[in-house]
Amino acid sequence: MNDRQLIPLVQLAAGKHAIVRDIQGGSDFSGRLAGMGLAKGTDIEILQNSERGPILVRTHESRIALGRGEALKILVQETDDEPAN
Template sequence: MNIRPLSMLQPGEVGIVVQIAAGRGLTRRLVEMGITPGTHVKVLYNGPGPVVIMVRDSRLVLGRGAAMKILVEVDGVDI
């Protein structure tokens, strides 16, 4: 298994959320945005600053700190 923080994925990489290692407030906010264990996420942009991802046909922007707390199993690259 290749589990990494979401913030470590490169643009184009796809992963499955396995855990959210955050406090209740951030976890609740992420769940409200559709980021839950088992969800597929695709990284669109990961440079300096925020991380842009695609989740359930929605584009979301996450701060780097929040992205570090989302652990994903890397599923490959979706071109």
């Protein structure tokens, strides 16, 4: 891991790429996200993040809409690279 700081997913702007590093929630929340393809170590791209409404991310050729509260519990590390998956 490089020296980039972990930040909540909600803070990333559209067009940015990141790796999920931690999910701060119970096992039900983590399990639900994993079922959608979003788990620790997953490469993601932020497709949409306006001031209001859901955040749209792409991973594994899927698009996932997350509520802003959910996105606050997902800690990511921004990368310069496009997702490999």
